[in-house]
Amino acid sequence: MIAWIRIVAVLVLIVLWTLLLLPVQLTSNRFGWKLSWYLPRRWHRVAARLLGLRIITHGALDTHRPLMIAANHSSWKDIIVLSCVADVVFIAKSEVRSWPVFGWLARWQRTVFIERERRRQTGEQVSEVAKRLADGEIVVLFAEGTTSDGNRILDFKSSLFGAAASALGASPTGSVSIQPVAIAYTHANGVPLGRYGRPLAAWPGDTELPPHLMGILKEGALDVHVCFGEPVRYDENSNRKRVTRDIERQVRAMHQHQLYGVDMPSSELLPSQSE
Template structure:
């Protein structure tokens, strides 16, 4: 009973907080004010606290611009977590646009939606990402292309890094910084999640949203580590596949260190 009371209170507070900021964000989007870059971080910081997400950061966000963040992806909570620590926009598959709740929030945060099946639109979509990067926005790419179970890092897709190449011409330095970021969910209510408990924090495969969301709200509190790695400069001489593997290796190492310790990551 107490868990359900908590769920209702959290949902009501999230709705009220959203209704408070929504008119300002929509107006900022409409007139292209830079406030629309920063307002989502305020929303996500409060939402993270309400959802019980304790975010612990390691390292620093790169100050170089243009900046593309390449992160692993295991849950919708990754968006809340990253947005609570940096003013970012996301690249997402087009299906996200029509998801209940999260699709609406994604549009509110000015997400760039990619329709991978429609190759005729690929050029326009890449151009949009390049424009965002060139304007100084921090763009987040979930480089696995899907969600994992939170225990491992899937192979990064080099094709998704085309956005970095497309932004080179607009970069004043002739390069784009790609920063690896690892997101690791380690504890629930102070108890280590472990291999079999970690999918509770993740949202893998075809898991239905409603029961998963209720499970997260019932749990009450998660510790999540956000690890900023060493940025890689991408320029006209860079090999995209080589850069992809370098970024992937950094993310994999940081992720494993926070799940299992430095010794396990070194194996």
């Protein structure tokens, strides 16, 4: 009974918080105000507290602009987590636009939706991402192209980094910074999740949303680590596949370290600096 009271209270508070900020965000989007860059971070920070997400950061966000974040992806909560630590916009597959709740939130946060099957539209959308980067916005790319079970990192897709190349012409330094970021869910209510418990935090593609969301709300508290890796400078001489492998290697190393405490070579893993 107490669990259900908590669930109802959390949902009601999130709805009220959304209704409070939504008119301001929509107005900012309509008139192109920069407030629309920063307001989502406030929404996500409150949502994270209500959902019981405890975010521990390691390392620091790169100060170079244009900046793209390349992260692993295991759950819809990744969006809340990254939005809590930086003012970001996301790249998402076009299907997300039509999802209930998450599709609405994605549109309100000015997500760029990619039509991967339509090459002509993909080119236009890559140009939109490049424009966002050139304007100084931090763009998040989930480089696996789908969600994992939270225990492993899937292969990164080099084709998704095309927007970085498109933004080179507008960069004052002639380069785009791509920063690897690893997101790892490690504990629930202070207890290590373990290999078989981690899918509780993850949201693989074949998992139904309503029971998954109920499970998260009932759990009450999740620890998630966000690790910022060594930025990679992408310029006209860069090899896209080599850059992709370098970023993927860093994300794997940081993710492995947080889940299993495996020591990695210092060249692969930045020292932790929890905030």
